[in-house]
Amino acid sequence: MHPYAPPLQRAVLCPARALLPASGAAPYLRSAARPHPGLVLSLTLPGDPRSAAVGRRAVAAALPAYGLRSRAWPASHAVTELIAVNAALTPGRELYLSLRERDGALRLVLWDQHPRHADPDTLALCEGRRRQALWLLAAVVDDWGGDWGIAEARPPHQGVRSWVLLPQ
Numbered sequence: 001m002h003p004y005a006p007p008l009q010r011a012v013l014c015p016a017r018a019l020l021p022a023s024g025a026a027p028y029l030r031s032a033a034r035p036h037p038g039l040v041l042s043l044t045l046p047g048d049p050r051s052a053a054v055g056r057r058a059v060a061a062a063l064p065a066y067g068l069r070s071r072a073w074p075a076s077h078a079v080t081e082l083i084a085v086n087a088a089l090t091p092g093r094e095l096y097l098s099l100r101e102r103d104g105a106l107r108l109v110l111w112d113q114h115p116r117h118a119d120p121d122t123l124a125l126c127e128g129r130r131r132q133a134l135w136l137l138a139a140v141v142d143d144w145g146g147d148w149g150i151a152e153a154r155p156p157h158q159g160v161r162s163w164v165l166l167p168q
Helices: 015-019 051-065 069-089 120-133 135-143
Strands: 040-045 095-102 105-112 147-152 160-166
Touching: 040 051, 051 069, 051 095, 069 095, 069 105, 069 120, 069 135, 069 160, 120 135, 120 147, 135 147, 135 160
Parallel strands: none
Antiparallel strands: 040 095, 095 105, 105 160, 147 160
16 A cells, blocks of 8 residues: 555545445455355356366366365366367367356356257267267266266357266
8 A cells, every 4th residue: 555545545446445344344355154056167168179278277266165175186187188188079169168167066058159950860970989988087977976967058058068967
């Protein structure tokens, strides 16, 4: 703080800051009575193989910060595999990643913008290749007692929704 600044200029940029009680205690800094909502992380990434490293680092940093260090390894590997494979299937198109902790489980969802195939044979071939490419994801998730899958994205999303569930 500048030594010549008037006391009011020490406040943050928000004009409501000046309306705090005279004691200076910020009500939003006190512990809340409601429970912590848990981990919620969302990222939009380019459809590029390098995005796998970005997603992996974000997940690896977020989990210990929320007391979930024990699941950092499988979640980091799962997000790496999902992003790498989906980026290869939809190069240049954005991927949307969501990681949440709910009911003691980590739920990881990745939406890509892969177009829906009208021909059933092409659709089956494409899904088969996607599942085959995710063999390492399947091994990691199975080893940790989890589940994973692929489905058509539900509105408002388009494309394919790949998901992983890692229990506690």
